[in-house]
Amino acid sequence: MSDSTLDTLHKSLDVIKILRCNMTGFFQLVGAGFRIDGTETDSQEDREKATRAVLIAETQKLKDNFTELEQAVLSLSHPAGPFNLGNTLYVNQEVAPDRVPLYTQLVDSYKWMEKVHEYSGTAYPVLSQNSLKRTYFNASISAKRRRSLVNSYIVAPEAVNSAIMGFSNSFNDIDIQILRPLGSNAVLNIILGRTLRSVAILKGWLIEWVVIRGFNEDMTKEDGTLNLWSESKYKVFQKVTDNANAAMLHFCAPTHPELSVKSFLTWLHSYITLFTQPCKKCGLHLSNNLPPTWRDLRTLDPYHEECKP
Ligand SMILES: [Zn+2]
Structure with a gap:
């Protein structure tokens, strides 16, 4: 994962935190029986107006947070989906996935195996140039050479x-x-x-x-x-x-x-x-x-x- 992707991911998580925080604040405000303390002279109409203004400001704040989150998420690239772990998937069938962290371990070993595969693919052409053949297990070896090795x-x-x-x-x-x-x-x-x-x-x-x-x-x-x-x-x-x-x-x-x-x-x-x-x-x-x-x-x-x- 590149640094810029990580930065975006961190930013998105921060935005989520802010959104949650503001959302909780909003519900607490509404849940506690929200009212504006005005003076005695204020009419009922004025109070309602003031209340509405505060609520609109609060929801606008939430809307802004949400837009910000949406933008951050959109700039993230799509993950490639869960790894296809082949038959090893069945190992995890009998237990609740949340209880045993098998999936992450399997993904780790899968990645490790992929790396081994990649390195051995690179190493093979290099090593096959080496004339120092000690074994006779090479199928491409000529019959004459095989005889001398077997000897x-x-x-x-x-x-x-x-x-x-x-x-x-x-x-x-x-x-x-x-x-x-x-x-x-x-x-x-x-x-x-x-x-x-x-x-x-x-x-x-x-x-x-x-x-x-x-x-x-x-x-x-x-x-x-x-x-x-x-x-x-x-x-x-x-x-x-x-x-x-x-x-x-x-x-x-x-x-x-x-x-x-x-x-x-x-x-x-x-x-x-x-x-x-x-x-x-x-x-x-x-x-x-x-x-x-x-x-x-x-x-x-x-x-x-x-x-x-
Ligand atoms: Zn020396």
Whole structure:
């Protein structure tokens, strides 16, 4: 609703208030047995005349108020009528509409859904330009491309094991434990020196989920199984998790799936110096009470979030 419409609406409400006030005054006047106090010498005719004059003045005032209200209302635009809420309307059928404010809530959620719809409509063309397709659920994908993507999902567990172990052994400060609690897909429990711990879930060769936690944080749940989902309680590792999720998308290469996982792990390994290496740009260890939580995806140089090149 525009500002001018709101102004008119406020003005109309004010005019209604004045009209009501004057109307009440008028009825009180008439109801109380209205008479004009004149002098003894005034004739009956003069008194009636005076009374009539006062009444005419009062009704004229009401008439003016009413005209003013009419004009204000006329300048308002017509509302589009009640929202068509589709089947959700039936939710409110059993209760008195005045008792439960369901209609307004439904209209709110309806508007919210409309907005989501509108935004997703705008986002879709932007995102569809992105060549970074990680799933095979796209109907328009060509048969050839689909095959290559499916191939990165279907991979022998032994191949994953040997490649990951080979990577793990090439560094002496990273320890990767491979678990398969979700069937054939590997879950990597990564311990990076004494700096951080991480859980990465693979689907074939595709990294589906990464979470980074502090070295002192518990990686297992109460029942002894690996805690896959909950985020770190520390801001620094929450930031690193965000960056790891971005990196996981960046390194995703459906045509070279094994390489994408190795690139990601190499990038993650650079966090071994999270608390010891200063920011490449400002040269400081801490900025906003945080160490450099972002690593360049190519050079692996450390930067603060606000110092990113
Ligand atoms: Zn910096």
